[in-house]
Amino acid sequence: MNYSRLTAGKSRLFASTGAVALSLALFTSPTYAQEQAPAAGDAECIDADGNGICDSEEEGAESAAIIVTGTRISRPTLSSPVPVTSVTPEELTNTGDISLGDALNDLPSLRSTFSQGNSTRFIGTAGLNLLDLRGLGTSRTLVLVNGKRHITASPGDYLVDINTIPVDLLERVDVVTGGNSAVYGSDAVAGVVNFVLKRDFEGISINGQAGISEEGDRATRFISGVYGKNFADGRGNVAIAAEWAKTDPLYFTERDDLTGAYSGRCQFNNVEDGPFYNGYDNEPLCGVRNRAISDGGTIGGLGDGDALIFAPNGNLVIDDGEFIGPFTGNVIGGNGSTLRNTGQLAAGLERYTFNLLAHFDVSDAFRPFVEAKYVHIDAIQEGQPSFFVGGPGYVGGPDMRCDNAFLNAQALGTLQSFGLCTDPATDTFPLSRFNVDFGGRGELHDRDTYRIVGGVEGTFNDDWNYEVSLNYGRLETEMRSLNNLLLFDIDGNPTGFNLAVDAVEDGSGNIVCRVNTDADPSNNDPNCVPLNVFGFGAPSQAALDYVNTTAFRKEWAEQFVALASVSGDMSQLFELPGGPIAFALGGEYREEKAYSAFDDLTASGGTFLNAIQPFDPPKLTVKEAFGEVSVPILANMPFAEELTISGAARVSDYNTATGTVWAYNVQGIYAPIPDIRFRAAYATSVRAPTQSDLYSPASQNFAQLTDPCDSQNIGNNPNRAANCADAGVPTTANAALVAACAGTSFPLALGDPFLNCTARTSSTSFVQGGNPNLTEEKGKSFTAGIVVEPRFIPGLNFTVDYYNIEIEDQIAVLGAQTIINNCYDSPSGISNPFCATVNRDPSTGLFDENEAVIAGGINFASRKTEGIDFDLAYRRTFDNGHRLSFRAIATHLLTLDFFEDPTSPINPNRVKSELGDPDWAASANINYDFGEFDITWSARFLDSMYKSAYENSNRHRGICPSSGSTGSSGGTCTPGELTTLDPLNPDQYEEHKFGAKTYHNLRLNYELPGSDFNFYVGVDNLFDTKPPFGQLGTAGGDPYDTFGRYYYAGFRLEL
DSSP, rough: OOOOOOOOOOOOHHHHHHHHHHHHHHHSSSOOOSOOOOTTOOOOOTTOSSSOOOOGSSSSSSSOOOEEETTTSEEEEEEEESSOOOHHHHHHTTSSSSOHHHHTTTTTEEEEEEOOTTSSSSOOOOTTEEETTSSSGGGGEEEEETTEEEEOTTSOOOOOOGGGGGGGTEEEEEEEEOOOOHHHHHTTTSEEEEEEESSOEEEEEEEEEEEEESSSSEEEEEEEEEEEEEEETEEEEEEEEEEEEEEEEEEGGGGHHHTTTOOEEEEEEEEOOOSSSSSSSEEEEEEEETTOOSOOEEEEOOOOSOOOOEESOEEEEEEEEEOOOOOEEEEEEEEESEEEEEOEEEOOOOOOOEEEEEEESTTTEEEEEEEEEEEEEEEEEEEOOOOOSSSOOBOOOOOTOOOOOOOHHHHHHHHTTTTTTTTTTOOEEEEEEOOGGGOOOOEEEEEEEEEEEEEEEETTTEEEEEEEEEEEEEEEEEEEHHHHHHHOOOOSSTHHHHHEEEEEETTOOOOOEEGTSSGGGGGOTTOOOOOOSSTTOOSOOHHHHHEEEEEEEEEEEEEEEEEEEEEEEEEEOOOTTTTTTTEEEEEEEEEEEEEEEEOOOTTTTOBBSSSOBOOOOOOOEEEEEEEEEEEEEEETTTTEEEEEEEEEEEEEESSTTTTTEEEEEEEEEEOOOTEEEEEEEEEEEEEEEHHHHHOOOEEEEEEEETTTTTTTTTSSSOOOOOOHHHOOOOOOOOOOHHHHHHOOOOOOOOOGGGGSSSSEOOEEEEEEEETTTTTEEEEEEEEEEEEHHHHHHHHTTEEEEEEEEOOOOOOOOEOOOHHHHHHOTTOOOSSSEEEEOBOOOOSSSSBSSSSBBBBEEEEEEEEEEOOOOOOEEEEEEESOOOOEEEEEEEEEEEEEEEEOTTTTTTOOETTTTBBOOOOOEEEEEEEEEEESSEEEEEEEOOOOOEOOOOHHSEEEEEEOOOOOSSSSOOHHHHHTTTEEOOOSTTTTSSSSSEEEEEEEEEEEEEEEESSSEEEEEEEEETTTTOOOOTOOSSGGGSSOOOOEEEEEEEEEOOO
16 A cells, blocks of 8 residues: 655755755766767867857757657757756666666656566566656556657557667657647656657667676676668668667575575564554564465464474474564564565566668658567566465365375374364365475566558648658567466366375375275376475475466557648748747547457466456547647847747547547746746646556456454444444454464464454455446646756756646556455445445355455546656866766655545545655766766665655644544544544654665776777666665665666677
8 A cells, every 4th residue: 555645844945955955966967968968989079169068059059940759849959848858878878777768767757667676566567667757657658759659568558668669779768747648649647758769870880788786696688789871862861770688587586685585584574562553563573484374384273373384304393483473474483484485576588679760851842751660578577486375264275184195194193283183084174385396486478569650751831841650560479377376177177286285095005186086987187196285395296297387378469550740830921029830730540459368278267377358358549630839929039038838739539438538738938038948838638548447357366455354453443343243244252262362373263254363364366357437537737947058157057847747537446455444444334335346255254265356447536746856967078178067867756645545535645755756866977088988977866765654654634534533642623524634653663764875876988099999897886775674676665776786898889
C-alpha cells in the first residue's frame, strides 16, 4: 500500500533555496542540456572573438527553427512555451549504462518504475524498460520516435520498451512536462518523451563497451556500428545501424550480503511484545527466516510454539530459530526458508537492433522518407519456486498421508510424539514447503519488434509545409515459463504433483505412485514417478521431470497509424507586429490489435501458474483531427522582445465507450528583453482506456490477504464485528485455543478465522478482469516558468518551471485487500457492492479457495502532483582551447497525492517523500576537455524518504472516523469530513526516514592524436554507496542502486 505523505510545515521557499544552492554547488554538469555543449573532441567550434562561445551559437548567428516536441509549429528550442528538457546521446552515455532507459531514468523528472533492476516483479515483464514521468504511471507517459507513435511492448497496452530505441542514431531526447493530448492524442497526460533520430548521418561509426561489477558479476557487453552516406549532391541520405548488447542476470544468491539468500534476510520486523500504539513497532534485524515454511518441508501448528522441519536426510528436527515477536512468522536462525534462495536482482537481457533511415529530396515539394527497424530481445528471469502451504484452510497444499513410503521411521515417530499419525494407515499431516530444489520458476522471453514508417513531406506556397505518412508496427513475443508445477490434466483430472506426492510401496518393496496400486485400473498413470518431498534435495530428477512442466505463451500486437498534416504561416496575407500567424492542421487515424494466449493446459488452470484465459480483444480504432495556432502579438520592441500566444485542440472519436473526446491547450511566451523569457501553459488531456483495461479476460491471481474478521483485526474498525457476524463468520473467541497459542506464530483455529491466535495472511486466490464500460481519464495541467540566458555571461542558461498536473476519473483496479476491508468496514452493513464480490466457504468461514474476490477496473480515482524543476547549464571555451561544460537538474516535489478510496474520494493518500518519490532529486555532471584528454564527473542525488506510509509518523489530512476522534491527542472532528488526523503509529520505526543518498560516477576519455579513435574508462557508483536497509531496488526502492561499484571501458571509432 502506498499511503500518502506530506512534508512537515517548513517554509517551502527556504527549503527550495537551500536545496537548489546545494545541488548547483555539488552537482553542476552539462548533462541534459537543451542546447548541448560541443562534445569532447569535437573540432567544429570556431571562437574567433575569444568570448568562450562558438561563433555559430552567438547572438545574431542564424538559428534555424526546428519542430520542437510539444508542438507541430517550428520554433527554436528554448522558446518553447512548455518545459522541454533535451538530452543528447553523449549526455546519456557518459556512464556505464548500456540501457538507454536506465540512463533516462536518472533524470529527476522520471521515476524508475520499470528499469533493468526491477522489471522482474510481474509475470511476463522481464527486461522491459518503461518510462514513468512524474510518478503518474507508465501508461500516462506518451513515448514517441520522431514525433510519431511506436509499437507497444505489451499487447493490449501502450507501453514502449526503450530497449528498442537505437542509441547510435539518436540525435536527442526531448522530455516535455504537462498534458499534450491536443498535439499528440491519448496518453500524453503526464507528458511526452520523444526520441529524435539523426537525419543526415554520414560516415562510419563503431562503438564498443564492456563492464563488470566489483563483485565480478552483472557483466555487460555492447557493440554497435553505423554507416551513413549522402548522395545526389546531398539531396539524399541513407543510414544503416546495428547494435548488440548483452547484460548478465544478477541472482539473489550472488549477493548474499544484500539479499540474505543463504544467511537470512535483513528487514524490519515487528518485535514488540506488549501494548503498542495503534500498531506494531519495528526493529532492523538480519538473519531472518520464515518458520512457517522451509526448503525441506515444515510442519507447524503444534501447540507449544514448536515447528518441525525435514532435514536433508528425511529426519524431522525441531526448528531452533528464535521467535522475533508474537505477530510474525519470522525467526532468527533455525532452518526456515529465507524465501530468497531463488530470484533475481536484475533480469538477463540480450538485444539485437537493426535500423534503416533514408530520405531523398526529389524537389522541395516532394521529399519521400522511410524509417525501418527490427529488434530482437531475449530476456531471462528467475522467480520464486513453486510452493505449497499445507495447513488446513490454506490454498495449494495437500495433506500428506502418514503411510507415505518416503516417510522414514524417525520422522513417523516424531510425528506420533506430537499426537499426529496415530493411525498411519488413515491419518494425514499438514506440510508447508518452499520447493527450491524443484528449480526457480524461470521465464525465457523472445521479443521481436518490427516498425516501418514511410511518407512524403514537402513545401508549397513558398512557406507552407505538409506531411503524409503511414506507420506500421508489430510485436511478436514468446514466453516459456520453466519449472511450472503440473497439477491437473486438460480435463481436470489429477496428474503430475498431485499423483507423485502420494507414494506407497507396492507388494515388491518398490516405491510407486498410489494411483497405480489402487483398485481402479482406469486411473493408472504409467508415467507417474513418485516424489519425495521430505527434506531439501530429496526429489529425484526423474520425479522432477514428471511433476514440472513448461508453460508457453504467445502474444502479438499490431499498430497502424495514418497521419496527414499541413503547417505554415499567414505572411503572404498579413503580419502582426510580432510577425505572421503560424498554424498547423491535420488528421490522424489509428488502430490497435492485440492477442495473448497460454497453452491450453496452463489456461485451464492445470498448473501452478495462475489460470489465464486467452486475450483476443476487438480492434481499437480512433479517428482524430487537430489544429494549432501561434499568434505573435509583439516582437523586437522595448520591453517586448517577444509576446506570443498559442493554442491547440484535438477531437478524437473512439470505437469504445469513450466515444468522442476533446483536448486543448493555451500557451504564452513573454520576453521583456532577449535575456529573459517567461512562459506558461494550460492544457487538458485524455488517456483513453486500452484494450487491456477494457477486455482483459477474467484471470486468477494470488495475493497475501489479511482477513478483517481474524481476532487480531476485528477490532480495527467499529463496524467489523457486526458485519463479520452478519456474514456468518464466527466472532466468539475460544479461550482455550488462544491460550494454547500464546507465544507462537502459528494458527491453531483449524477452520475458524476468528480463533487464529494471530492475524493470519495467506496466499489467496482472486479473479480480476477488464471492464468494457470504462471511459477516458481526464487530465489538467498548468506549467509556468522562466528562461534566463544572460548576454553578459555567455554560455549560461537557467530555467525554473513550476508544474501542476491533476488526473480525474483515473482507471483503478481495487486491490483484493481494499475490497475486503471496505466490505466489512462499511457503516451500512454487508449489503454493499464490495461484499457482493467477496466469497467465503460457508463450512469454514474462510475465504473461498478459488475465487475469494472478484475485481475489475473502475473510473473513480484521481491523482495530483505539483513541483518545481530547476535547470542550469554553462559552457565555455578558454583561450588555450580547453573547454568546460556543466549541467545540473533538480526537481522539488511539492505534492503527490493519490485519491483511491472509493468510499471517501476526497481522502488523500499522500505519496510525496515516501519510498520512490523523494522531496528532492537531482542529476548533474561536469566535463573538462583538455583536447586529447577529457574527464567527466557525474552525480545523482536522492533525498531522504519515509520507511513506511507518511501517515504513520505525521499529522495528515484524512477523513474523520465514525468515532469523531482525531487520534491519540484526544482531538475531536466531525465524522466523514476531511480534517487533520494524528499519526497512526509514530513509534513504528525508531528513525522514520532512510537517509539521503548520492551516487558519484567518474569517466576518463582519451583521443588518439591525429585520429578519430577514442578510448575511455569509467567507474559508476564510485564510493560503492549501498541501498538502505532491506531495500532490493524494487517497488518503492527502485531509485536505489543495488549493483554497487561498477567498472567499464570502451572505444569509439569514427571514419
